[in-house]
Amino acid sequence: MPEGDTVHLAGKRLHAALSGHRLLRGELRHPRLVEHDLAGLTVLGVASVGKHLFTRFDDGRSLHSHFRMDGSWHLYRPGMRWRRPTHEARAVLETEDRVAVGFALHDMELLPTVAEDRLVGHLGPDLLDPAWDDGHAAEALRRLEARRDAEIGLALLEQRVMAGVGNLYKAEVCFLLGLSPWTLVRDVPDLPGAVALSRKLLLRNADRPEQSTTGSLHPGEAHWVFERAGQRCRRCGTRIRTADQGDGVYARVAYWCPRCQPGPAPRGGRAAGRGERRTSRP
The missing domain is CATH 3.20.190.10 (MutM-like, N-terminal)
Structure with missing residues (x-):
């Protein structure tokens, strides 16, 4: 998507x-x-x-x-x-x-x-709405808090919470917040920060085809963990792992660094990138 x-x-x-x-x-x-x-x-x-x-x-x-x-x-x-x-x-x-x-x-x-x-009309606040203000941020936070028993990785993808986040930004937001994607929303220490960071990353790339979350547009340097399965974490050197998150047609590949993103995680996460679903720009 x-x-x-x-x-x-x-x-x-x-x-x-x-x-x-x-x-x-x-x-x-x-x-x-x-x-x-x-x-x-x-x-x-x-x-x-x-x-x-x-x-x-x-x-x-x-x-x-x-x-x-x-x-x-x-x-x-x-x-x-x-x-x-x-x-x-x-x-x-x-x-x-x-x-x-x-x-x-x-x-x-x-x-x-x-x-x-x-x-x-069912969507949450659009993170790239040019009229975004504190009211939009408060509504996105309210909807995110209402998913307190959901995994943060899945809650970020839910367009009814806030509209715009896909698998790339889900992975990168979780990494930058230092959270396992399987952390429950109720256990996230800074939910307002998750909303603000999601908007910040989308805004950073809104007017160009390249999508970077690291600040670099050089090939192979644009992302922290997304589509980097098996490669070394840019911060700690641990190998990036992957596992499916979600059920059925809603399942997406989650990318995370086990050391930089402590917390709950499925057993047997992959360190190799074979068979991954890709979520890049058309």
């Missing part, structure tokens, strides 16, 4: 490319939306809410999309070759000088703009 900053950046780029422009082509190839033709509409703007995107039109409707595991939006100049197969395209929005193609977007809906809250 992409991180919130990935969706934020996609929305920012789509907004810059499409906002204020009339669509010469507006194909929706999603099975539920194929009868709709958006050609002739003007794009009013594109906005992200957590991991959701809304493209808003001048007829009072919005196109909702969600990346899930493998979706993405690409921008091209007319006539350019697409970087993903044509059969994966679910939306094609073309203006005079730009073509936006949504690939592998499993969740799409065309709905009244005034009804967007029906799809995102």
Whole structure:
């Protein structure tokens, strides 16, 4: 699942490319939306809410999309070759000088703009909301405290608590807080710090494709523990371990340093990175 900053950046780029422009082509190839033709509409703007995107039109409707595991939006100049197969395209929005193609977007809906809250009203505060203030932070903290019996790694991933954290930031926040991902929320000594750190890391990378939590953008140096299974911890030299956290389709690979992140952990965590699920930008 992409991180919130990935969706934020996609929305920012789509907004810059499409906002204020009339669509010469507006194909929706999603099975539920194929009868709709958006050609002739003007794009009013594109906005992200957590991991959701809304493209808003001048007829009072919005196109909702969600990346899930493998979706993405690409921008091209007319006539350019697409970087993903044509059969994966679910939306094609073309203006005079730009073509936006949504690939592998499993969740799409065309709905009244005034009804967007029906799809995102259940979410916790958006960590990249430009209007973020102390009230947002307090609400995120309240929702996190309400999950007191949950593991902190799973609580951070829950979009109903606060929207935007994916597996990358979950791993890095837990490391920087010195907590095992399996620590119960009620045992976390600084929950406000967990909220603030989550927002800080997302903001750090919100306007660039690279995602760094260490301060370095050099290859192989961007993360503390994420996707570093079997490698040495940058702080103590212990080998980074991995184990599944969560159940069924919600299970994700947790990365942690057993020495820097003491606390509960599953038995037999792996130190090698074979078969890991990856959670990187599309």
